[in-house]
Amino acid sequence: DKADIGVTGLAVMGRNLARNLARNGQRVAVHNRHRERTDDLVERFGGEGEFVPTGSLRELVESLERPRRVVIMVKAGPATDAVIDELVPMLDTGDVLVDAGNANFTDTRRREAALAERGVHFVGTGVSGGEEGALHGPSIMPGGSAEAYRELEPVLRSIAANVDGTPCVTHVGADGAGHFVKMVHNGIEYADMQLIAETYDLLRKVLGREPGEIAETFRRFNTGRLNSYLIEITAEVLGHVDARTSRPFVDVVLDQAEQKGTGRWTVQNALELASPVTGIAEAVFARSISGQPRLREAAADLPGPSEQPRIDDPEGFVADVERALYASKIVAYAQGFDQIQAGSATYGWNIDLGAVATIWRGGCIIRAEFLDRIRAAYDQNPGLASLLADEDFRAALTEAQDSWRRVVATATAAGVPVPGISTALAYYDTVRARRLPAALIQGQRDYFGAHTYRRTDAEGVFHTEWAADRSEHEA
Numbered sequence: 001d002k003a004d005i006g007v008t009g010l011a012v013m014g015r016n017l018a019r020n021l022a023r024n025g026q027r028v029a030v031h032n033r034h035r036e037r038t039d040d041l042v043e044r045f046g047g048e049g050e051f052v053p054t055g056s057l058r059e060l061v062e063s064l065e066r067p068r069r070v071v072i073m074v075k076a077g078p079a080t081d082a083v084i085d086e087l088v089p090m091l092d093t094g095d096v097l098v099d100a101g102n103a104n105f106t107d108t109r110r111r112e113a114a115l116a117e118r119g120v121h122f123v124g125t126g127v128s129g130g131e132e133g134a135l136h137g138p139s140i141m142p143g144g145s146a147e148a149y150r151e152l153e154p155v156l157r158s159i160a161a162n163v164d165g166t167p168c169v170t171h172v173g174a175d176g177a178g179h180f181v182k183m184v185h186n187g188i189e190y191a192d193m194q195l196i197a198e199t200y201d202l203l204r205k206v207l208g209r210e211p212g213e214i215a216e217t218f219r220r221f222n223t224g225r226l227n228s229y230l231i232e233i234t235a236e237v238l239g240h241v242d243a244r245t246s247r248p249f250v251d252v253v254l255d256q257a258e259q260k261g262t263g264r265w266t267v268q269n270a271l272e273l274a275s276p277v278t279g280i281a282e283a284v285f286a287r288s289i290s291g292q293p294r295l296r297e298a299a300a301d302l303p304g305p306s307e308q309p310r311i312d313d314p315e316g317f318v319a320d321v322e323r324a325l326y327a328s329k330i331v332a333y334a335q336g337f338d339q340i341q342a343g344s345a346t347y348g349w350n351i352d353l354g355a356v357a358t359i360w361r362g363g364c365i366i367r368a369e370f371l372d373r374i375r376a377a378y379d380q381n382p383g384l385a386s387l388l389a390d391e392d393f394r395a396a397l398t399e400a401q402d403s404w405r406r407v408v409a410t411a412t413a414a415g416v417p418v419p420g421i422s423t424a425l426a427y428y429d430t431v432r433a434r435r436l437p438a439a440l441i442q443g444q445r446d447y448f449g450a451h452t453y454r455r456t457d458a459e460g461v462f463h464t465e466w467a468a469d470r471s472e473h474e475a
């Protein structure tokens with residue numbers, strides 16, 4: 001009997017994806033470069049469904065029903081190319097190759113184009129939700145041709161997370177669209193994590209609360225509009241006590257945040273697209289700064305504020321912080337969705353933003369009730385210029401903004417860095433400003449480089465003779 005689908009790369013994500021497929025009725029051919037992993041999978045989880053262990057990529061391909069469907073779950077980059085290069089000569093027209101790793105979408109575009117020439121469908125897909133998600137239902141973001149998606153849709157729907165009867169999978173768009181959206185998902189994940197971390201830091205340093213107490217606060221936040229997976233696990237991590245020292249776990253962990261690179265890609269791409277994802281950028285840079293002990297050591301003696309701000313109403317401050325977090329979160333997500341919109345326009349993907357919000361409601365790391373609100377915003381107005389313009393978000397920002405300002409002011413006075421929260425507020429104040437000092441920048445540019453400017457009251461492009469009589473003429 002032939003297998004329905006193949007999986008190569010059986011590290012924890014690949015293994016769990018293979019198990020998820022088998023548990024949902026697929027006969028799954030499995031392969032790993034080192035055979036032990038394949039045998040281990042079948043030995044430990046063989047009872048969960050039908051697995052066909054194979055010892056080589058050729059054997060894997062030969063074990064499959066046509067059109068063949070092969071899921072690659074190896075390290076992004078050269079390892080993925082190596083597997084593709086080995087597989088492609090064995091495949092036929094109409095076969096579907098799925099890259100479920102965290103590939104850079106530009107690689108996915110290149111691979112898709114190369115394989116399309118050979119008649120092989122290449123589907124770069126984002127898969128979010130970590131190990132647990134891969135096993136019990138991830139959020140799945142496939143790119144590639146509509147034809148390839150039709151081949152995969154039933155099986156992807158069967159293994160994806162499910163919210164209110166809707167599977168968390170949609171055809172995002174052609175070629176690299178799926179991996180692009182996964183990349184921005186990770187960027188938003190970075191921003192959200194940074195905002196939560198700043199909130200914790202404020203409660204700790206301004207109110208002097210202990211991690212255990214702050215865990216309770218997050219548990220409470222989690223019963224409200226901030227309800228999300230990231231808030232939930234934050235409470236778990238903060239409540240955890242280190243077994244070795246009996247100290248709060250968060251106090252014994254080295255405070256240097258690492259990154260595998262997807263957040264950085266998001267910001268690099270945002271620069272290309274001129275898409276101002278300031279929240280994501282601050283989050284990436286905050287991780288970078290944390291990971292520079294030499295810099296931090298050199299600066300450790302610099303003075304902080306000579307006086308600490310007085311907080312007369314601690315519970316009022318906690319409420320302010322909740323509002324600041326929520327408002328900042330709206331901005332960070334608005335920026336991320338804007339980047340998707342910009343990418344979609346630039347790369348010709350026609351991405352449905354509401355559909356993206358829908359598949360992020362479950363399975364993925366940023367899953368939250370909040371995504372339902374974003375979906376509703378795009379449902380109401382698919383052409384929304386920014387989430388900030390949505391009526392409900394507008395109302396939330398209106399209600400939050402005074403608190404938000406107090407939090408940034410207090411943090412500044414206390415010397416507690418809140419790059420994520422303050423950049424979100426700066427963005428808010430920037431986009432709502434009727435006039436920006438950009439006019440002055442245009443004047444400066446024209447002054448030193450004759451770079452020209454446009455006027456508010458006339459068509460055309462102008463230059464002022466700064467060094468001469470300061471007369472103006474059309475450029």
Ligand code: 6PG
Pocket residue numbers: 102127128129130186189258259260261262263364365
């Ligand atoms: C997910 C995650 C996942 C990613 C981690 C690690 O959606 O399941 O985004 O894909 O591996 O978040 O990212 P960093 O190591 O860069 O923090």
